[in-house]
Amino acid sequence: xxxxxxxxxxxxxxxxxxxxxRCDPISGHTALYWYRQSLGQGPEFLIYFQGTGAxxxxxxxxxxxxxVRPEGSVSTLKIQRTERGDxxxxxxxxxxxxxxxxxxNEQFFGPGTRLTVL
Amino acid sequence: TQLLEQSPQFLSIQEGENLTVYCxxxxxxxxxxxxxxxxxxxxxxxxxxxxxxxxxxLKRLTFQFGDARKDSSLHITAAQPGDxxxxxxxxxxxxxxxxxxxxxxxLRVKS
Numbered sequence: 121x122x123x124x125x126x127x128x129x130x131x132x133x134x135x136x137x138x139x140x141x142r143c144d145p146i147s148g149h150t151a152l153y154w155y156r157q158s159l160g161q162g163p164e165f166l167i168y169f170q171g172t173g174a175x176x177x178x179x180x181x182x183x184x185x186x187x188v189r190p191e192g193s194v195s196t197l198k199i200q201r202t203e204r205g206d207x208x209x210x211x212x213x214x215x216x217x218x219x220x221x222x223x224x225n226e227q228f229f230g231p232g233t234r235l236t237v238l
Numbered sequence: 239t240q241l242l243e244q245s246p247q248f249l250s251i252q253e254g255e256n257l258t259v260y261c262x263x264x265x266x267x268x269x270x271x272x273x274x275x276x277x278x279x280x281x282x283x284x285x286x287x288x289x290x291x292x293x294x295x296l297k298r299l300t301f302q303f304g305d306a307r308k309d310s311s312l313h314i315t316a317a318q319p320g321d322x323x324x325x326x327x328x329x330x331x332x333x334x335x336x337x338x339x340x341x342x343x344x345l346r347v348k349s
Contacts (some may be wrong), residue, residue: 161341
């Protein structure tokens with residue numbers, strides 16, 4: 121079946137602009153996660169959802185970052201007033217559920233969106 | 239947040255050689271996961287280790303979890319160019335959800 125898909129694959133924007141990054145999880149997966157990966161680093165947790173609600177948004181760096189999942193499937197990560205330091209690959213992952221241990225909470229990652237802020 | 243240290247940062251070897259990469263922490267892991275990431279792709283789960291002293295094998299890859307559950311290693315036998323990639327270790331959070339990753343080891347296998 122189809123894996124996690126993310127659009128766009130690349131996004132170039134100017135400092136101060138607003139951007140939206142989209143994630144389509146694997147069908148039937150109730151949990152969805154966002155991570156950010158800077159060059160030379162491992163992914164860093166941002167937020168995760170169980171269904172429509174954000175279960176933990178403790179990784180969002182500041183209030184310029186916001187994510188939604190209105191129907192419990194597709195999610196959008198929104199960044200306002202982008203800064204050069206926001207440049208990174210934004211990864212989305214989904215799992216069958218949050219609880220239950222492996223394999224239920226095994227996370228499957230999408231290919232990411234590479235965001236470049238000029 | 240527990241800090242995961244991975245070593246070496248970068249490894250370049252010839253096809254057919256063996257190698258080991260390491261993941262260490264000052265605190266005890268509840269469980270540890272190893273991922274492989276190729277350029278332009280997201281990480282792909284290779285294995286989860288849970289029990290201290292546990293050894294898991296996946297073809298030419300051998301994963302070991304330290305007895306004290308503070309360290310883990312990944313050993314690759316007879317490396318192939320297809321093994322090239324970024325190898326990441328990660329610990330799941332308190333409730334097994336958000337993952338905390340190390341910085342990774344970049345492996346390049348030359349033919």
